[in-house]
Amino acid sequence: MRRNAAIIGASAAGLLVLAGCTPAVPAAVDAPPAQETSAVTQTQIDRIVPATFAELQAADKAKDVEKLGTRVGGAAVRIRGVEYQLAKAGDKAAIEEIPSTMQAVYVSADETFPRIMVGVTAAPDGATPVVAMWLQEDVNSDYQLVEWAHMVPGATLPAMPGTAVGSAQLPLDTDTVTPSPKQVVEDYVQLLREGNKSEKAPEFAKDTYRERLFAARKVLNAAAEKGDGSYSDFIDTRMSDTYAMATADGGALVFTPLTVKSSLKVKNGATVSISDADKALVNGKLKDKVTHTYRDFIVIHIPANADEKPVVVAADHHLIKVEAK
Amino acid sequence: MTLRTTALIAGALGLLLLIGGLIADATRPASFGTPHAALDTPILVIGPELVAMAPGGSITIEGDGGIVAYSARTADAEAWAASRDATQVTGVPTWDDLATAPVAASEPSASPSASASASTSPSASASPAANASSSPAASASASPEPSASAQPAIADIWRDSWDGDGTLTLETDKLPVGLTIVAESADGAPLTDVSMTIDRVVNDGWIAPLKWWGGILAVVGLIALISLLIDHRGAGTKVEEAVASRKTAAPATPGSRRERRETATATGGIPIVTGEDDPTTGEVPVAEEHPASRWAPTTGEIPVQDVQDAAGEGDDAPPAEGTDEGEDRA
Incomplete structure (x- = not known):
């Protein structure tokens, strides 16, 4: 008995x-x-x-829009397709040069989709640097170059968070900046529609984009009057394709597409005429009315200081369609 | 308690300690654990908290073919895996097993919620050709696997990638900190196993001292035991002590065989005839008081009592050589 207890104790120990x-x-x-x-x-x-520009350069070389679609998508395909069409018609300057070298890249820090990535290229020959925007629609998609616009002469881009941290993608109705990105876009579109006499004109700093737009409107109005006709344009944006990114100082960069339709109509048997470069795009036979459709892209900087005015820092005016009716 | 006894007890304890140390040494767990889990999905997700649990360790993923692993932000990896047949490692419950669970499918409204523009972006009408060629096709074919894995270049959500054939081992110290690891079979076949090598601090610092001290004490005890068995005294001392240790034999029982032998020895072999056996008179002879009258000149008889006394008086003397007395004492 005593021996068993000792064995059990030793085993337990x-x-x-x-x-x-x-x-x-x-x-x-x-x-x-x-x-x-x-x-x-x-x-x-x-x-x-590099993947984006490899695809773009291959398509540019072949002037074949079918080679785009993987890394270049959205409106960029449409715009590039028109440029290829014009280039094939003899317009040697139709294809815009977009340098593949980036001066800076701004990336999103968000975990939601869609996400944007913005690159500022080196300055191409005889032009200002290009602000290019990539878009990632969802987690299963890759980034695609969807928009680009040359910087407005004299404009400067604000400081942005580095690529390791990224910038917050702001909701369009955010109150972190004043006015909100949505308000800025709506006001600017109203200014474009109404011209320099718009009540919104004082709310924005001067920019060459709207000056050229207003100048063209003036010329076309004069031409229409000469033909006893009329000129009208329609400017709109799509908030669904508008994005805002926070700057380092608390401001915002707003990226928004614009659709500009300008229609010129003449009367009394007159016939409208367009530039030779644009004739390759004409859909139908030119008679008394022609409508040009542009896919524009503008970048507006909303300063962190509410006392400073929002300013357009980049904008391009891309012709995508000419309708002869 | 003598020194030898103390050494013997210490030796016994030392032997126990040595045995305990050897058993502990033999059953000592490895300095790292390798918990594992069987897999039956082509995609495996390992969060950064799991990677952080195994500093200096490794993650081994096994499959029947090529395996590719990626790192990504946790939110991106989870969103990517949510629409796929994926398993997530959720913890290390024991040193033998990894806990796993299917990756929960994310809610479709999760990603667009932060941006009002997200929900309507797929319906963009600006470039129908582009939409048709990219987003719908990509999302439709990616979920069930092979097309996603067959991409020659890794998707944009992945930061780094590693690949292997059959077995892919990732050293956790070389993995990016704070990122989720996603492993995917290259051909869409299910992965078979995942294991982690996790360093563990085994409390075994006492085993070596236990063995050493147990061994030393056991040797001490062994020496004591050997000295107990060996008689180190000189030969002369041994003999003297052996003789001195012998005790005086007890008197022989009257009438016993020993007593008769002793009597015969005392009389020098002359037979003794008792009084009753006197064939001539049948009388019992009377013992004389004086030693000089002990001998009967006429009969030559010797009084029995005297003979016995004479024999008894010699008990203290050493037994004569050749007698049985020494044997009896022995």
């Missing part, structure tokens, strides 16, 4: 000793923060940008 050797499973730890919180880092940018 042995088990305790052995149990003491085995540590517990490590406890769960909190996920450490990522070192780079942006949606895309420089590593990813270095894959996206």
